[in-house]
Amino acid sequence: MATLTVPVTVPSPAEDCEQLRKAFGGWGTNEALIISILAHRNASQRRLIRSTYSQIYGEELLKSLNDEISGDFERAVILWTRDPAERDAMLANEAVLRWKPGNPVLIEIACARTSSELFAVRQAYHTLFKRSLEEDVAAHTTGSFRKLLVPLVSSHRYEGPEVNMKLAKSEAKILHEKISDKAYDHEDVIRILSTRSKAQLIATLNQFNNEFGNAFNKNLKSDPKDEFLASLRAVVRCFCCPERYFAKVARVAIEGLGTDENALTRVIVTRTEVDMKLIKEAYLKRNSVPLDRAVAGDTSGDYENMLIALLGA
Amino acid sequence: MATLTVPVTVPSPAEDCEQLRKAFGGWGTNEALIISILAHRNASQRRLIRSTYSQIYGEELLKSLNDEISGDFERAVILWTRDPAERDAMLANEAVLRWKPGNPVLIEIACARTSSELFAVRQAYHTLFKRSLEEDVAAHTTGSFRKLLVPLVSSHRYEGPEVNMKLAKSEAKILHEKISDKAYDHEDVIRILSTRSKAQLIATLNQFNNEFGNAFNKNLKSDPKDEFLASLRAVVRCFCCPERYFAKVARVAIEGLGTDENALTRVIVTRTEVDMKLIKEAYLKRNSVPLDRAVAGDTSGDYENMLIALLGA
Numbered sequence: 001m002a003t004l005t006v007p008v009t010v011p012s013p014a015e016d017c018e019q020l021r022k023a024f025g026g027w028g029t030n031e032a033l034i035i036s037i038l039a040h041r042n043a044s045q046r047r048l049i050r051s052t053y054s055q056i057y058g059e060e061l062l063k064s065l066n067d068e069i070s071g072d073f074e075r076a077v078i079l080w081t082r083d084p085a086e087r088d089a090m091l092a093n094e095a096v097l098r099w100k101p102g103n104p105v106l107i108e109i110a111c112a113r114t115s116s117e118l119f120a121v122r123q124a125y126h127t128l129f130k131r132s133l134e135e136d137v138a139a140h141t142t143g144s145f146r147k148l149l150v151p152l153v154s155s156h157r158y159e160g161p162e163v164n165m166k167l168a169k170s171e172a173k174i175l176h177e178k179i180s181d182k183a184y185d186h187e188d189v190i191r192i193l194s195t196r197s198k199a200q201l202i203a204t205l206n207q208f209n210n211e212f213g214n215a216f217n218k219n220l221k222s223d224p225k226d227e228f229l230a231s232l233r234a235v236v237r238c239f240c241c242p243e244r245y246f247a248k249v250a251r252v253a254i255e256g257l258g259t260d261e262n263a264l265t266r267v268i269v270t271r272t273e274v275d276m277k278l279i280k281e282a283y284l285k286r287n288s289v290p291l292d293r294a295v296a297g298d299t300s301g302d303y304e305n306m307l308i309a310l311l312g313a
Numbered sequence: 314m315a316t317l318t319v320p321v322t323v324p325s326p327a328e329d330c331e332q333l334r335k336a337f338g339g340w341g342t343n344e345a346l347i348i349s350i351l352a353h354r355n356a357s358q359r360r361l362i363r364s365t366y367s368q369i370y371g372e373e374l375l376k377s378l379n380d381e382i383s384g385d386f387e388r389a390v391i392l393w394t395r396d397p398a399e400r401d402a403m404l405a406n407e408a409v410l411r412w413k414p415g416n417p418v419l420i421e422i423a424c425a426r427t428s429s430e431l432f433a434v435r436q437a438y439h440t441l442f443k444r445s446l447e448e449d450v451a452a453h454t455t456g457s458f459r460k461l462l463v464p465l466v467s468s469h470r471y472e473g474p475e476v477n478m479k480l481a482k483s484e485a486k487i488l489h490e491k492i493s494d495k496a497y498d499h500e501d502v503i504r505i506l507s508t509r510s511k512a513q514l515i516a517t518l519n520q521f522n523n524e525f526g527n528a529f530n531k532n533l534k535s536d537p538k539d540e541f542l543a544s545l546r547a548v549v550r551c552f553c554c555p556e557r558y559f560a561k562v563a564r565v566a567i568e569g570l571g572t573d574e575n576a577l578t579r580v581i582v583t584r585t586e587v588d589m590k591l592i593k594e595a596y597l598k599r600n601s602v603p604l605d606r607a608v609a610g611d612t613s614g615d616y617e618n619m620l621i622a623l624l625g626a
Contacts, residue, residue, distance in 0.1 A: 119432065122469045132471045134464075135508035146500070150508075151447075154467035156435045158445045187459070195448035195463075 003276035003312030006040055013052035016041070020049070020064075021057065029068045031302040038081055039309035043273060046081055072261040073303040080269045080310065085120035088113070089128050091266060092121065092153070096136045101145055102227030104234045104249070105266070106137060110152035111238035112245070115159055122153075144185035144228045151194035152235070158197040165203065171196070172207035179219045184228060193235050201239055243278035244286070246271055250279070251287060254298045264295070264307070272310040280311070316589035316625030319353055326365035329354070333362070333377075334370065342381045344615040351394055352622035356586060359394055385574040386616040393582045393623065398433035401426070402441050404579060405434065405466070409449045414458055415540030417547045417562070418579070419450060423465035424551035425558070428472055435466075457498035457541045464507035465548070471510040478516065484509070485520035492532045497541060506548050514552055556591035557599070559584055563592070564600060567611045577608070577620070585623040593624070 011019070016037050023033035041049065053061040062078055069077060079087050088109045095105035109121055125133040134154045141149055171192050178186040192204065208216045217236050220229045237245035246267050253263035271279055283291040292311045296304055324332070329350050336346035354362065366374040378391055392400050401422045408418035422434055438446040447467045454462055484505050491499040505517065521529045530549050533542045550558035559580050566576035584592055596604040605624045609617055 119469070126469075126471050126473075130471060130473050130475050132469055132508060132510070134468060135471065135510075138504045138508045150504075151463065151467065154464065154469070155447060156432070156439075156445055156467070158439045158443060158448065160439075160443050162443050191451045191459075191463075195445060195451045197445070197448075 001275045001277045002273045003280065003310065004040070004042060004273050005312055006042055006045070010041070010045060013045070013048040014056065016049050017053045017056055017061075020053065020061070024064055024068045031069065031073065032305065034065075034069070034077065035302070035306050035309050038077060039306055043084055047083060050081065069302070071303065072265065072299075073301070073306055075262070076265045076269060076303060076306045079265060080272075080306075083124070084270070084273070085117065085124040086128065087269065088117075088121040089124040089133070091270075092125065092133055093129055093136070096133075096140045099140045102230055104231065106149050106153055107231060107234045108238060108266075108270070110149075110155065111235050112242045115155075115157050118153070119156060145231065147185050147187075148190055148194070148228075148231060148235075151190060155194055157195070160197065161199050162197075163199050163203040165207075168200065168203040168207045169211070171204045172211055175204070175208055175216060176212050176219075179216070182222070184220070184232060189232075193232070198239050205236065205240065241282075243275055243282045246275075246279045247282035247286060247291070250283060250291060250294075254294050259298045261299070261303070264299070268295075268307050268310050272312075276311065314588040314590045315586045316593065316623065317353070317355060317586050318625055319355055319358070323354070323358060326358070326361040327369065329362050330366045330369055330374075333366065333374070337377055337381045344382065344386065345618065347378075347382070347390065348615070348619050348622050351390060352619055356397055360396060363394070382615070384616065385578065385612075386614070386619055388575070389578045389582060389616060389619045392578060393585075393619075396437070397583070397586070398430065398437040399441065400582065401430075401434040402437040402446070404583075405438065405446055406442055406449070409446075409453045412453045415543055417544065419462050419466055420544060420547045421551060421579075421583070423462075423468065424548050425555045428468075428470050431466070432469060458544065460498050460500075461503055461507070461541075461544060461548075464503060468507055470508070473510065474512050475510075476512050476516040478520075481513065481516040481520045482524070484517045485524055488517070488521055488529060489525050489532075492529070495535070497533070497545060502545075506545070511552050518549065518553065554595075556588055556595045559588075559592045560595035560599060560604070563596060563604060563607075567607050572611045574612070574616070577612070581608075581620050581623050585625075589624065 019033060019037055023030040023037075038046065038049075050061045053059075053064075057064070062081060065078055065081065066074065079090070082090065091105050092109050095103050110118060113121065122133050125131070125136075129136070134150055137153050138146060138150045174188050175192060178184070178189045183189070193201070196204065205216050217233045220233050223229060234245065249263055250267045253260040253267070267279070268276070280291045283289075283294070287294065292308055292313055295307050295311065299307060332346060332350055336343040336350075351359065351362075363374045366372075366377075370377075375391055375394060378394065379387065382390060392403070395403065404418050405422050408416050423431060426434070435446050438444070438449075442449070447463055450466050451459060451463045487501050488505060491497070491502045496502070506514070509517065518529050530546045533546050536542060547558065562576055563580045566573040566580070580592070581589070593604045596602075596607070600607065605621055605626055608620050608624065612620060
């Protein structure tokens with residue numbers, strides 16, 4: 001379901017590093033060469049390139065990239081080149097330090113990764129920032145958001161397929177009661193969303209739909225401007241339909257006056273190796289335009305070329 | 314700091330299994346032989362014995378032990394023989410399913426283990442119970458206890474030595490305010506206790522002592538029967554002085570009418586390979602009686618022999 005394309009015969013890490021070094025040298029940076037290498041290597045290949053580069057040239061590849069390129073292109077290349085866990089830790093740290101209600105990055109990292117991926121992010125966070133992710137989230141967020149986000153980023157959900165239908169029924173009822181009372185941040189709502197396994201949660205939400213005649217998320221639209229309700233909807237969508245969730249994040253980033261490059265970059269670099277094919281299908285279905293074409297129409301230059309390469313063009 | 318004694322020349326796992334099989338066979342079980350083997354092997358040696366045993370005899374060692382021995386002796390041998398993470402997952406599950414306020418087992422597992430040990434417990438919990446630890450804790454506890462225990466068992470604390478003294482000062486002040494207002498389960502109290510690194514937390518508690526003239530825990534004794542206050546004190550003691558904390562659990566288990574065998578077994582099997590030497594020193598200092606002698610005076614038979622062997626006699 002990934003859109004990453006890797007050449008049939010991959011050059012050795014040392015050859016890749018030599019080419020990258022060439023791209024950085026001379027009179028101007030050769031951005032096309034950088035893209036032709038890094039945008040076509042998977043996570044473990046990129047990791048090898050990074051370690052080989054620092055062995056050969058005594059400098060971090062990310063540092064060289066940082067010196068040579070800039071702007072949205074730089075951000076896309078550097079985020080992409082990082083290890084997924086490290087990249088998520090960076091994104092989470094940014095989201096926490098510049099915390100504003102409604103920022104969905106922490107929810108994506110907590111709910112649209114596997115349990116072991118989320119744990120790897122928490123380990124990377126220790127290494128990079130000398131603090132824990134939940135510690136920073138708890139210290140920088142407040143109110144209902146804190147109540148929701150701290151358990152979400154701390155969770156280590158069971159990932160088996162087992163479903164307890166009796167539990168699904170009783171918890172669908174609890175959710176319905178609390179939502180009907182507009183107790184959106186009630187501890188039981190948060191407990192159910194932040195601790196149950198994905199399979200159990202989906203069963204509960206299906207049960208909610210069967211029993212009460214409309215989807216849980218439909219009940220969270222009473223105030224379209226309420227950022228907490230939007231966060232709850234994002235949690236549910238990251239579990240139930242991540243491809244449609246990310247297609248929408250991309251659409252919102254592209255639509256309107258000015259592109260939200262950070263959001264667009266985030267969707268593409270974090271999903272290219274995961275489910276970008278599905279996101280592209282969802283995007284096309286919803287918008288009647290291929291995502292590649294929408295991205296090409298809204299971005300330009302090396303940044304455009306980098307994103308389009310990751311989208312598998 | 315462990316009291317485990319392992320022979321200089323350790324028999325092969327196959328030899329150990331053969332001896333154990335002998336101990337199980339014949340007219341009666343040879344409990345002394347079981348103790349002489351299992352109570353003198355470390356965690357990785359026991360793991361090898363378990364896997365070798367099931368390969369040779371087509372039966373789990375724990376199942377054979379379960380068939381052959383009983384009572385407190387059985388519980389001690391089986392808990393000891395398990396992997397530490399698996400053992401903690403079992404103890405946590407028991408504590409959760411028979412939840413009563415004031416049960417300190419979850420606090421010990423959350424606060425007197427390293428971050429990676431706690432994470433291993435959470436992984437073992439998935440494997441054994443097909444649910445997550447935090448999911449069960451959230452579903453079976455209520456009120457202030459839930460507010461405290463869910464973040465504690467979900468934490469993955471940073472373990473570096475870095476301390477932010479400004480933060481220690483400001484959080485000591487927050488703790489003092491909340492405790493003075495008797496807001497013991499205030500979200501900031503729980504946030505500080507459940508997310509900060511051990512080094513940072515100890516700095517904050519020292520700062521509390523310096524600034525306000527007495528120790529944080531002394532402020533949590535307003536009602537000696539309040540189980541939530543006892544839980545907060547246990548959190549602090551598991552971080553600051555685990556050896557004195559466990560010495561006290563052992564003392565309370567031994568003292569009074571009837572021994573609390575479950576608590577005594579738990580302290581000994583969970584700490585023998587960790588810090589039992591320090592616990593014995595703390596016990597002697599506080600009670601003027603060696604822990605071994607107190608245990609021998611209060612237990613009997615094979616159970617006594619097993620505990621005494623683990624205590625390094």
